[in-house]
Amino acid sequence: MRHGSSVKDSFSVVIPVHNEADILDESVRDLLGRLDRRGGEYEVLLCENGSQDGTREMAAALQRVYSQVRVVSLAEADYGRAMREGIRQAQNDIVVIFDIDYYQVDFLDVCENLLSKSDMVIASKLLSRAGDRRGAFRRIITIGFSLFLRAVFGLRVRETHGIKGFRRKWAADLLEECQFTRDIFDTELVIRAERAGFRICEVPTTVVERRPSRSRIAKRIPRTVADLLRLRWQLAHEAPPKAPTRR
8 A cells, every 4th residue: 555655665564563462552553653654655564473462353453454554473472483474474675673662663764765775774772872761771681682792693783683674685585594583583684694794784773661671581591592502503504604685
């Protein structure tokens, strides 16, 4: 469905959702309103995974009301797998990853401007002009995670989680190479993109929590570290990455 000027790029907005019944309806309606005011072609893929609170039914209801909304449902709760399936099913030129409680429509304009000379744009909370207004514990975890990735993988970019955008035509080249889901799918995607020579641009962003975090970060850390160490071992035993395909 077309909105506004046809000169704008078309976007697929991928949003993994799990047990989000409290905010899903309000957030989706707010996001759609902002996207409509921006103009251009877009779709919103709600990637529901293993919800038990009515999120799946609410997402289906939104799909019936709004032609721009599509629902992807997975039986098990898996944030990374939901994200991957949303990227696979995206139909438009540029794919943008949002969270249901963290989205910035202005980021679409940033992608339009930068993806002519970059392959991926990441909204980073760690750049000098960024603003991270979350609690101190979460800020410390983010900094520690970034330092860990630099030490273990030699990663140059500062941020791997959160808002990011890329052109769908090259994502398929890397998507099937990614082996991990759960907490580190998008981290693996960024690591593989950088290793393969893709051009990654980070831009500063401001993060304000719309609600208290529901993640049990302390309990996820051992699992995340173990998965990342397995990924490091796997990359060390793989053939050199393929050069980026730009069509």
